[in-house]
Amino acid sequence: MGSDRKVISVKFNQDQGKKSLKKIFQHSNLLSIVGCFTCSMESGIRIYNVEPLVEKAHYDADMVGSVAQCEMLFRTNLLAIVSGGSRPKFADNVLTIFDDLTKKFILEISFASSIRAVKLRKDKIIVALLNQIHVFSFPTPTQRLFTLETRENHRGLCDVSPLTSAEKQIWFSLATSLADLSCTEIGISSAPVWIGAHKSELGCLALNQQGTRLATASNKGTLIRVWDTTTKNQLVELRRGSDLATIYCINFSRDSDYLCCSSDKGTVHIFAIKNTNLNKRILIPSGGILGKYGDSQWALANFTVPPECACICAFGPNSSVIAICLDGTFHKYVFTSDGICNREAYDVYLDVCDDEDYLQ
Numbered sequence: 001m002g003s004d005r006k007v008i009s010v011k012f013n014q015d016q017g018k019k020s021l022k023k024i025f026q027h028s029n030l031l032s033i034v035g036c037f038t039c040s041m042e043s044g045i046r047i048y049n050v051e052p053l054v055e056k057a058h059y060d061a062d063m064v065g066s067v068a069q070c071e072m073l074f075r076t077n078l079l080a081i082v083s084g085g086s087r088p089k090f091a092d093n094v095l096t097i098f099d100d101l102t103k104k105f106i107l108e109i110s111f112a113s114s115i116r117a118v119k120l121r122k123d124k125i126i127v128a129l130l131n132q133i134h135v136f137s138f139p140t141p142t143q144r145l146f147t148l149e150t151r152e153n154h155r156g157l158c159d160v161s162p163l164t165s166a167e168k169q170i171w172f173s174l175a176t177s178l179a180d181l182s183c184t185e186i187g188i189s190s191a192p193v194w195i196g197a198h199k200s201e202l203g204c205l206a207l208n209q210q211g212t213r214l215a216t217a218s219n220k221g222t223l224i225r226v227w228d229t230t231t232k233n234q235l236v237e238l239r240r241g242s243d244l245a246t247i248y249c250i251n252f253s254r255d256s257d258y259l260c261c262s263s264d265k266g267t268v269h270i271f272a273i274k275n276t277n278l279n280k281r282i283l284i285p286s287g288g289i290l291g292k293y294g295d296s297q298w299a300l301a302n303f304t305v306p307p308e309c310a311c312i313c314a315f316g317p318n319s320s321v322i323a324i325c326l327d328g329t330f331h332k333y334v335f336t337s338d339g340i341c342n343r344e345a346y347d348v349y350l351d352v353c354d355d356e357d358y359l360q
């Protein structure tokens with residue numbers, strides 16, 4: 001793979017195709033269900049539609065530089081970009097907003113240290129640094145609402161509900177605990193609410209769309225816990241495996257009946273979180289001693305992706321799960337409630353043609 005084709009990160013946009021705030025996509029009448037993903041590369045940015053898999057836009061390194069992270073606001077013309085790679089246009093402590101309509105950077109905000117993560121909502125920008133979380137109003141005016149000092153948050157773990165109506169909007173990690181920022185607004189110094197989630201440091205967290213459920217994994221990657229964000233109670237504990245793993249992504253289905261997760265083991269696991277009877281249990285021989293993992297809930301279904309290659313995962317229509325990996329591959333599987341998981345699509349997204357070719 002030439003270095004220009006090197007993918008630095010991939011991210012889904014927030015929309016699940018319900019409505020398109022289209023601008024970038026004006027020329028397309030293809031209705032998408034799973035939305036889009038951005039691909040940040042040495043050679044700039046590409047944006048793909050998931051269903052069908054087509055390239056919708058790309059911006060060369062001449063225009064945007066090499067890019068470490070790109071977050072797309074629903075299907076609007078606005079992209080939040082953090083430079084990275086070997087030809088960065090900006091330093092890694094600068095957040096930029098790029099407008100596809102004018103093909104220009106319309107906003108630059110510099111921070112005291114490198115940006116770990118960025119989240120966009122229709123009304124806010126959230127930026128995680130090693131020791132701080134900054135929240136801005138967005139898009140106009142873009143003003144700092146508040147800053148919270150945190151303990152070291154190396155992975156910039158934080159997630160937000162994309163719905164502005166959601167009560168619990170922003171969650172972030174402070175080592176082993178989690179805080180809910182939604183009650184912390186300008187001028188109100190109410191302390192964040194805490195959940196002590198795991199004994200070891202957090203490795204991944206994800207909020208469902210409505211902001212009512214939060215899933216966490218520690219950096220051991222063996223267990224995933226699902227929490228009720230209102231009561232702060234743990235609802236279910238799921239076992240990914242018994243060996244250590246790095247969890248790359250956790251995601252909820254739209255109805256929050258299922259959860260998927262990808263790890264460096266090259267497996268995407270699918271768990272039932274509503275009807276937890278669907279999850280697998282390890283059979284304990286009668287009269288046997290309850291094993292160490294005897295009462296654990298294991299994944300209902302799983303499928304294989306390239307190992308040691310970061311992937312993001314999301315639920316698609318009709319009980320499907322999509323995984324998009326940094327090696328340029330795209331995987332789609334359909335699962336049944338009895339744990340059967342079949343491949344429905346495989347592609348190398350870096351090779352797919354753009355929308356115009358597709359339509360011809």
Ligand SMILES: *[C@@H]1O[C@H](CO)[C@@H](O)[C@H](O)[C@H]1NC(C)=O
Binds near residue numbers: 034
């Ligand atoms: C989870 O899936 C939704 C689409 O259903 C997507 O918008 C979101 O970005 C995904 N989360 C992550 C962490 O990839």
Ligand SMILES: *[C@@H]1O[C@H](CO)[C@@H](O)[C@H](O)[C@H]1NC(C)=O
Binds near residue numbers: 302
């Ligand atoms: C994946 O699913 C298969 C088929 O159900 C099962 O045999 C296997 O144990 C599962 N693997 C993991 C790592 O969960």
Ligand SMILES: *[C@@H]1O[C@H](CO)[C@@H](O)[C@H](O)[C@H]1NC(C)=O
Binds near residue numbers: 033317318
């Ligand atoms: C989902 O399944 C329904 C009913 O089987 C079908 O009509 C629909 O086209 C499917 N949607 C997709 C995107 O495959």
